[in-house]
Amino acid sequence: xxxxxxxxxxxxxxxxxxxxxxxxxxxxxxxxxxxxxxxxxxxxxxxxxxxxxxxxxxxxxxxxxxxxxxxxxxxxxxxxxxxxxxxxxxxxxxxxxxxxxxxxxxxxxxxxxxxxxxxxxxxxxxxxxxxxxxxxxxxxxxxxxxxxxxxxxxxxxxxxxxxxxxxxxxxxxxxxxxxxxxxxxxxxxxxxxxxxxxxxxxxxxxxxxxxxxxxxxxxxxxxxxxxxxxx
Amino acid sequence: xxxxxxxxxxxxxxxxxxxxxxxxxxxxxxxxxxxxxxxxxxxxxxxxxxxxxxxxxxxxxxxxxxxxxxxxxxxxxxxxxxxxxxxxxxxxxxxxxxxxxxxxxxxxxxxxxxxxxxxxxxxxxxxxxxxxxxxxxxxxxxxxxxxxxxxxxxxxxxxxxxxxxxxxxxxxxxxxxxxxxxxxxxxxxxxxxxxxxxxxxxxxxxxxxxxxxxxxxxxxxxxxxxxxxxxxxxxxxxxxxxxxxxxxxxxxxxxxxxxxxxxxxxxxxxxxxxxxxxxxxxxxxxxxxxxxxxxxxxxxxxxxxxxxxxxxxxxxxxxxxxxxxxxxxxxxxxxxxxxxxxxxxxxxxxxxxxxxxxxxxxxxxxxxxxxxxxxxxxxxxxxxxx
Ligand SMILES: Nc1ncnc2c1ncn2[C@@H]1O[C@H](COP(=O)(O)OP(=O)(O)OP(=O)(O)O)[C@@H](O)[C@H]1O
Ligand SMILES: [Mg+2]
Numbered sequence: 001x002x003x004x005x006x007x008x009x010x011x012x013x014x015x016x017x018x019x020x021x022x023x024x025x026x027x028x029x030x031x032x033x034x035x036x037x038x039x040x041x042x043x044x045x046x047x048x049x050x051x052x053x054x055x056x057x058x059x060x061x062x063x064x065x066x067x068x069x070x071x072x073x074x075x076x077x078x079x080x081x082x083x084x085x086x087x088x089x090x091x092x093x094x095x096x097x098x099x100x101x102x103x104x105x106x107x108x109x110x111x112x113x114x115x116x117x118x119x120x121x122x123x124x125x126x127x128x129x130x131x132x133x134x135x136x137x138x139x140x141x142x143x144x145x146x147x148x149x150x151x152x153x154x155x156x157x158x159x160x161x162x163x164x165x166x167x168x169x170x171x172x173x174x175x176x177x178x179x180x181x182x183x184x185x186x187x188x189x190x191x192x193x194x195x196x197x198x199x200x201x202x203x204x205x206x207x208x209x210x211x212x213x214x215x216x217x218x219x220x221x222x223x224x225x226x227x228x229x230x231x
Numbered sequence: 232x233x234x235x236x237x238x239x240x241x242x243x244x245x246x247x248x249x250x251x252x253x254x255x256x257x258x259x260x261x262x263x264x265x266x267x268x269x270x271x272x273x274x275x276x277x278x279x280x281x282x283x284x285x286x287x288x289x290x291x292x293x294x295x296x297x298x299x300x301x302x303x304x305x306x307x308x309x310x311x312x313x314x315x316x317x318x319x320x321x322x323x324x325x326x327x328x329x330x331x332x333x334x335x336x337x338x339x340x341x342x343x344x345x346x347x348x349x350x351x352x353x354x355x356x357x358x359x360x361x362x363x364x365x366x367x368x369x370x371x372x373x374x375x376x377x378x379x380x381x382x383x384x385x386x387x388x389x390x391x392x393x394x395x396x397x398x399x400x401x402x403x404x405x406x407x408x409x410x411x412x413x414x415x416x417x418x419x420x421x422x423x424x425x426x427x428x429x430x431x432x433x434x435x436x437x438x439x440x441x442x443x444x445x446x447x448x449x450x451x452x453x454x455x456x457x458x459x460x461x462x463x464x465x466x467x468x469x470x471x472x473x474x475x476x477x478x479x480x481x482x483x484x485x486x487x488x489x490x491x492x493x494x495x496x497x498x499x500x501x502x503x504x505x506x507x508x509x510x511x512x513x514x515x516x517x518x519x520x521x522x523x524x525x526x527x528x529x530x531x532x533x534x535x536x537x538x539x540x541x542x543x544x545x546x547x548x549x550x551x552x553x554x555x556x557x558x559x560x561x562x563x564x565x566x567x568x569x570x571x572x573x574x575x576x577x578x579x580x581x582x583x584x585x586x587x588x589x590x591x592x593x594x595x596x597x598x599x600x601x602x603x604x605x606x607x608x609x610x611x612x613x614x615x616x617x
Binding site for chain 2: 054057059060079084086087088092094098102103107111112114115123159
């Protein structure tokens with residue numbers, strides 16, 4: 001493993017208690033993702049893909065082991081620090097877009113900037129730039145209900161990148177889209193990786209989607225199995 | 232955009248629900264505003280009463296008369312600096328429904344003792360003392376009927392009648408006076424007791440009550456005791472008390488307004504608290520996923536808590552603000568027609584201030600549970616499985 005890894009998991013264990021049963025998802029997971037990588041994570045349902053993303057994003061905590069991202073050990077951070085760290089370091093894209101229905105596209109994209117010290121004018125400039133990147137500059141004033149699924153997902157991507165995070169975590173970002181929209185989104189993620197240098201970790205069920213990534217990790221029974229893919 | 236915009240957008244995302252909540256809050260605050268205005272107006276008399284003014288009434292109750300001879304006897308009590316007397320006239324103008332406060336008084340001493348409340352100038356004093364049928368009219372009352380100095384008007388009594396059987400006395404307006412304090416009102420008139428007493432068919436040589444000033448409030452108790460002792464076991468026993476206590480006793484006849492206000496307003500607010508509180512809990516629960524998303528974006532628990540509290544506060548301030556404005560409009564429209572019974576009916580700064588306090592309390596109370604739920608929400612739980 002190389003030392004310049006942006007993401008490093010060492011000996012991570014995670015389980016859940018469901019009623020009387022304790023189920024273990026991972027027992028001793030090691031993973032290193034270098035900066036600038038684009039990783040697809042595949043695996044059967046229930047194998048722990050979303051749980052892995054939650055751990056990487058500081059949404060959930062490991063039971064054992066250490067998680068270090070961009071030089072910060074996040075497994076021991078307090079809730080407040082974790083919030084601030086997440087706002088600065090991570091961009092999330094979900095399967096169901098998760099936009100605020102009462103806010104316009106531009107306002108949705110602006111949300112993460114409310115946590116920064118940027119003034120109104122700078123915020124508007126950042127929002128415009130992010131919408132430009134996802135090709136929705138002309139939809140700034142539209143509400144989510146006025147947009148297609150693919151367009152909503154692009155707004156969600158703009159929201160994920162607007163505060164310029166290093167790491168994008170995407171949980172089945174094309175799971176709810178038709179082939180055409182899915183390809184647009186995937187191409188966009190690929191260009192964010194290639195052109196803007198974002199490190200991307202994407203969970204997907206779709207082998208076609210995984211081909212956009214530089215490599216694919218298969219998660220099954222608590223272990224990774226790696227396949228390099230020629231793009 | 233800022234948190235304020237976010238809060239407002241959240242509140243009004245379901246317009247009908249927001250409007251219904253605002254209307255229910257508004258009604259509670261309108262009720263509060265109107266009742267509080269009545270309560271303050273009723274109590275205003277007590278607040279302005281002077282500490283060193285004592286009132287002597289018949290011990291049976293204050294509607295029973297006292298003999299005029301008490302005036303000189305009380306004036307001679309040590310510690311009494313000034314004393315005067317008055318008689319309730321039971322007045323109306325032209326029609327019994329035009330109820331008018333008229334008091335028959337001894338001119339010189341009455342004006343002296345009430346000089347701190349009302350601005351009687353030297354000329355009107357002099358004319359009142361000289362004119363047996365003279366009357367001094369408060370500015371408000373004069374304005375109500377368009378009376379001016381020099382007018383001769385008939386003033387009728389629903390209690391007394393003249394020896395010739397008439398219920399009406401003709402008086403000449405010799406002065407119109409203003410007030411010295413904002414809390415008192417000038418919706419009444421003074422006529423002369425000697426003119427009234429000589430012409431009435433019954434009750435001759437009696438008075439309604441005496442007002443006296445002592446040398447200092449410190450000796451009030453002693454003076455009161457001396458006076459009441461002096462007339463003990465006589466046919467007309469007296470009860471002497473401060474003007475404040477007297478006004479309070481008078482108000483007690485109108486029922487315990489303050490208690491009614493508290494009960495009605497309390498009931499209204501408990502209802503609102505439950506309705507709005509419950510609605511907000513549900514409204515925020517519907518947004519569980521969105522709150523989880525906000526937290527994912529890096530919003531802290533405290534920030535989310537503030538957003539929810541901000542929303543319930545905004546709701547309470549909008550509803551309460553409109554409600555108080557409506558209360559102000561209602562009291563303003565009733566002010567003139569009720570000024571005889573409840574002078575100075577208004578939603579004043581004191582009421583507005585307590586209303587704002589209530590709004591903040593209501594906003595915080597209704598937001599407490601949903602804000603706490605939002606604060607505690609774990610992202611993974613909020614996003615649901617899958
Ligand atoms: N908060 C939780 N409480 C209890 N069990 C949980 C919780 N989160 C996840 N699990 C369990 O952990 C296992 C892994 O869940 P996870 O969502 O990570 O799977 P996944 O690989 O993302 O599956 P899918 O492909 O269906 O999205 C599942 O058995 C799930 O039921
Ligand atoms: Mg999943």
